[in-house]
Amino acid sequence: xxxxxxxxxxxxxxxxxxxxxxxxxxxxxxxxxxxxxxxxxxxxxxxxxxxxxxxxxxxxxxxxxxxxxxxxxxxxxxxxxxxxxxxxxxxxxxxxxxxxxxxxxxxxxxxxxxxxxxxxxxxx
Amino acid sequence: xxxxxxxxxxxxxxxxxxxxxxxxxxxxxxxxxxxxxxxxxxxxxxxxxxxxxxxxxxxxxxxxxxxxxxxxxxxxxxxxxxxxxxxxxxxxxxxxxxxxxxxxxxxxxxxxxxxxxxxxxxxxxxxxxxxxxxxxxxxxxxxxxxxxxxxxxxxxxxxxxxxxxxxxxxxxxxxxxxxxxxxxxxxxxxxxxxxxxxxxxxxxxxx
Numbered sequence: 001x002x003x004x005x006x007x008x009x010x011x012x013x014x015x016x017x018x019x020x021x022x023x024x025x026x027x028x029x030x031x032x033x034x035x036x037x038x039x040x041x042x043x044x045x046x047x048x049x050x051x052x053x054x055x056x057x058x059x060x061x062x063x064x065x066x067x068x069x070x071x072x073x074x075x076x077x078x079x080x081x082x083x084x085x086x087x088x089x090x091x092x093x094x095x096x097x098x099x100x101x102x103x104x105x106x107x108x109x110x111x112x113x114x115x116x117x118x119x120x121x122x123x124x
Numbered sequence: 125x126x127x128x129x130x131x132x133x134x135x136x137x138x139x140x141x142x143x144x145x146x147x148x149x150x151x152x153x154x155x156x157x158x159x160x161x162x163x164x165x166x167x168x169x170x171x172x173x174x175x176x177x178x179x180x181x182x183x184x185x186x187x188x189x190x191x192x193x194x195x196x197x198x199x200x201x202x203x204x205x206x207x208x209x210x211x212x213x214x215x216x217x218x219x220x221x222x223x224x225x226x227x228x229x230x231x232x233x234x235x236x237x238x239x240x241x242x243x244x245x246x247x248x249x250x251x252x253x254x255x256x257x258x259x260x261x262x263x264x265x266x267x268x269x270x271x272x273x274x275x276x277x278x279x280x281x282x283x284x285x286x287x288x289x290x291x292x293x294x295x296x297x298x299x300x301x302x303x304x305x306x307x308x309x310x311x312x313x314x315x316x317x318x319x320x321x322x323x324x325x326x327x328x329x330x331x
Binding site: 040050 | 196213215221298301306
């Protein structure tokens with residue numbers, strides 16, 4: 001008689017549960033009976049390279065960085081979409097062609113805007 | 125050695141192919157063969173430490189090859205090199221951030237006493253002023269064999285630590301501190317210049 005094919009799956013799940021949980025339980029028991037916990041200010045500190053942390057963890061980026069975001073989209077993300085578009089160009093249906101044209105148009109709009117704002121001028 | 129099992133009975137059982145051990149021996153055996161050092165070097169001794177971990181000297185033979193970049197995962201701090209007064213608070217803080225049980229090897233003359241820079245204004249005269257050191261290795265710098273020897277000495281020390289009873293290991297006693305005060309930068313020196321709870325130099329009687 002063949003065993004149920006799902007039996008192995010159940011055994012696998014059991015092993016997958018016991019394998020990580022057993023060491024955790026052993027470590028917990030060990031801490032409970034032998035090792036006294038010794039928390040402290042340095043030990044509980046977030047930063048772990050020996051230097052004390054200063055300032056707030058929640059920093060805000062300046063909103064002026066949106067220019068970098070736009071230019072990154074135009075010159076980097078756009079290229080990722082353009083390469084497969086160019087490879088599959090001859091087999092594309094009309095709908096997909098129009099969709100990518102709309103996508104390009106949106107990004108070119110951003111390019112013209114950034115150009116007009118002088119973001120592409122070389123800083124002297 | 126195990127306290128619970130009679131030595132004669134043990135060897136008698138071993139002849140029959142039965143291996144008897146105790147919790148303490150098993151725990152120490154596992155511990156001493158998987159000492160993870162903290163990955164940091166302070167000066168030229170660190171080059172020797174790197175050589176010890178590399179293929180020619182191969183610290184992995186002793187289970188100590190897993191250099192951890194975080195103090196949270198490290199068991200052993202190898203103070204490899206000159207501890208400047210600028211660096212000492214960071215070293216103490218890293219030691220504080222390591223979980224118990226933790227061990228320290230002072231590697232080389234500088235980590236022991238300041239070495240050739242002892243008379244300098246900016247060098248700490250031994251890391252044992254602030255944290256307890258388990259094994260000292262002399263040398264400038266010590267050869268990788270010397271570090272391996274220190275590692276084996278530390279393994280021997282770990283093997284002898286007791287889990288229970290009055291003579292149990294320090295890190296198992298709840299009243300023993302796991303963190304030591306981090307020195308602050310003073311006007312001329314670190315404040316305090318040494319931790320009296322840790323640093324007890326021999327008092328010299330001069331005739």
